[in-house]
Amino acid sequence: MPDLNVIILYVDNPLRSADFYARLLKKPPIQTSPNFAMFALDSGVMLGLWSKHTVEPPATAAGGGGEVAFSVSSRDVVGDLFTDWTQRGLVIEQEPTDMDFGHTFVALDPDGHRLRVFASTTP
Known part of the structure; x- marks a missing residue:
């Protein structure tokens, strides 16, 4: 069985959210673009921030x-x-x-x- 290692949140503005999480987590993202940002957490879990306007298939949550x-x-x-x-x-x-x-x-x-x-x- 695959292991859970990535959490993705759908956000309005990934760059704004990346700035928020960089300050909160006290670490920079490992990847950023206008539509997506990714953080590598010390636990090994990755936290992704994906634009709710571009996620495919579209999300409703x-x-x-x-x-x-x-x-x-x-x-x-x-x-x-x-x-x-x-x-x-x-x-x-x-x-x-x-x-x-x-x-x-x-x-x-x-x-x-x-x-x-x-x-x-x-x-």
Whole structure:
């Protein structure tokens, strides 16, 4: 069975979104064009940003229909990232809170995609 290694978000403006994610992830994209940008994450997963105006076949889903989740090592790191992202002006959809799976918060990217940061309660 193939392994999941690429996540693609459909965005209004890939270059604007690439700038947002470059600042958020503190790394530049490995590929950019007017219609597509790609980031190589430290985990080995790739994050693609594809223009919702040129994706083939056309997509019907909009931002907010799923989440990109970032697993971190502790609830302190969740708090630190919440403070950092809030200071950067990200829209916060959910304040830090405890849920069944761990301590978490949710922010939004410019297209309304949900960005969840969490520290798991399971080892």
